[in-house]
Amino acid sequence: MRLTFTVNGRRRGIEVPATTRLIDVLRVHLGMTDTKEGCSEGECGACTVILDGKAVNSCLVLAPQVNGRDVLTVEGLAGDAELTVLQAKFIEHGAIQCGYCTPGMLMSAKALLLHDPDPSETEIRMALAGNICRCTGYTAIVEAVQDAARAGVEQNGPR
């Protein structure tokens, strides 16, 4: 099929089999390896991207489902500009250890803040429920998201 969609603000058009998963569209067909694959069944959240403002597991989305739509991956957060507040808070709070869950965590957190700029700790934890981290015990990640929300700029920050 001919797939036309927007990735990180850029229009892309490629020819892919209709059974291609979004994660393979990104990683294999477009060579964008910023999105990570951890379980291939929507359980770990490492491959989370934002599709039209909502966090999705890109391993569970097929190419036709993104046709004409808008995808944001972690490398689109900052683009060539400075890090977003959310990314900077992840670094500042030590929310990153091995870093393999980090792209997915950031995208789930970003999707949350898009819809709720002032979430409670419980709401943050629920929004990250589908993202597994084996290194940090989550505390630093939750604190980073809280702090980014407090900074209050993610809502209007760069898409």
Added chain:
Amino acid sequence: MQELRAVGQTYPIHDATEKVTGDLVFGSDLRLPGMMCAKLLLSPFAHALVKSVDAAAAEALHGVVGVFSHLNAPQTPYCRSRLVPGEPLCVEDETLFAATARFVGDRVAAVVAADRETAAEALRLIEVDYEPLPPVLTAKAALAAGATPIHDGGNLVYEYDRELGVALPSRPDTLSTVTTVATQKLHHAALEPHVCLADYDRSGTLTIWTPSQGVYGVRTVVADLLGLSYSRVRVIKVPVGGSFGGKQEFILEPVTAFLALRTGRPVRLTLDREQCIVATTTRPATTSTMRTVVDSDGMLLDVEVDTVLDAGAYSGSSPEYALMMAHKLTRLYRAPHYRHRGRAVYTTTPVAGGFRGWGAPETVTSVEIHLDHVARRLRMDPVELRLRNLVSPGDIDPATGMSLGDARIRQCLESGAQAFGWSRRFSRVVETGRLRRGVGVACGGHYNGLLGEASSESSTMTLKMNEDGSVDLNASLHEVGCGSGTAMRIIIAEELGVDWERITTREADSEATPYDIGCYASRMIYVCGAGARATAAELKERLVQAASRLLDLPAASLRVGPGRVEVADEPGHGLTYAEIVRGIRVRDGHDMIVTHTYCNRSNPGSYSAQFAEVEVDVLTGLVRVTDFLAIADVGRAINRGMVEGQYRGAVQMGIGYALCEEVALDDQGRPRPGGFKNYHLVNAPDMPDVAVLLVEHEGDEGPYGAKSVGEIATVPTAAAVINALNDALGTSITTLPATPERVLAAIAELDSAGQRQTRSARRGPTCD
């Protein structure tokens, strides 16, 4: 303690920026020109002869460059956990491809193809004729008379009988208690699935890119297996997306190297999650029966343990792992007489291997659950019982004959009991409603390096200062997400008085970085960190000597300030490091570079006391951890935030060990289908607040007194949770994980025994 400038602050992991932007290139992101994709065909049977492999259809598929099985690959046996040539306790019983499949997940064949889809299609076209053999699914079954032998020579891989001290004559006023604790196979669950790349080029060099904990061990195993010179096998460590021991043994490297060598193409082999769970390594399942004798004051008189460790289908590291289980208890408790008998046993199940804590979580879980039973029988506060028996600073570990150093476990336990409000919470009114709270405590001890187990241990590093005063460390670092690269920079920054961001570290590359055994045995900070400090101190001395020549003043008249060498009596008169490096190069042609081999001489204990509160729903059997406190005897925190982060992550892992994680097999040895779908990890909503308090005393030889963190952090967690669960219910659960089914069964057993009424009488005096 000494006032420090750089050490003890909080720093991000060195590659944090690349990680938040997605720029960091992990193994699965690497693409080599002309790279092929490899996929493995794994055995669907727990035990079967691989009679024939018909690969004709697969080989005929367009894009397939090779299909390999035991029929066209060498059958040379090897041991996946051999770090150094001639290492003892390494049983060579594994081959690249199985002629006899010994577990569901054993490597039967591999396909090398142009892309993943073609490789997957080719796998489906391979026809294997299996002749099933009887599966042997538990260590008990494997040891039974007449059990089917899994390897020539039977099912007993390794056996030991350690006896330390002298048994005391029995006395009438003593209490003897026996407990059997069973722990399960765990998946490391590093978020990054296993991956390896290899390329054999025309110059005859085999290059391997792998997220490994030890590049020199990879080199040893691969070169020995494939008959290559050590200098022709280059192993490059790539970023590790979590390991926890899962990437410390050489699982994919031998087969990937073989595929590259045989096809002449660069090859990348990636496992999916389901394959990672069954076909890498697991924490070994263990059963330990422990008998202790205590006097009426709760003093341990005698400890006897009998452990059976399920090694799975190949021995891997299990002999050493089993032996290490006998070397953990005496790091924690004084026992006049301690006897530990252990056996590692083959079964037709996934292969056991190194896992965070290396026997300590298994042994400590058994000991700590057992001690709560003893405390209950003595009607003694569990904290008090432990305080009467824990080791003290300067104690000698009878297992190694070495000092435990500044062992601060008593301080951990006492300060933790205070901070947790243990006395008040333990002596609360027992709840009788649907939701019941309980509290539990456990202590753990661990190592700082290999010394005592190995006869010597060292690390070699080269440190170079550039003409602008920036510093490059060349060392075989294996950063696995614990911040070892950052830690080395902090230590060097402290020693030299330069900013940590002006120091660059590289990671292990067997062609370019000096020998270091790797990220094993909690040795990174204590051994490599001390090596980094010693190397920096030597460089500092060279800077002073060079300044002495440049200033034409005796070295004794100079002192080192931050980033400069100055005249002691004339502050302000001196040279910056950059001026010294430039000056001495111009004047004498000297380079500012040192290579230092640090030999470690000690192995103190690292300790942790942990306190858990749980809430149990007696209707559903669900257990929720509602509060958690970890006290960490770290000597000195190098990177404070990273210490706390590692502790919190370790508690996540330990709660999973206690309550929900298990590589479970059915009666044919088949794992549950799916990957994480049926392997439950604690997620953000289910994690309690974990408070981490550090005991810093700087009494050992690590850099600035620092001791290990990563492994000890998870050692007591599961026991603390299980003890809290048993406290909530009055049960004696000793089988992990305490799933809702097991919790409900324990409650039912208690009800039928009518013991609930007697529970309120169990509490004795308490202490804080």
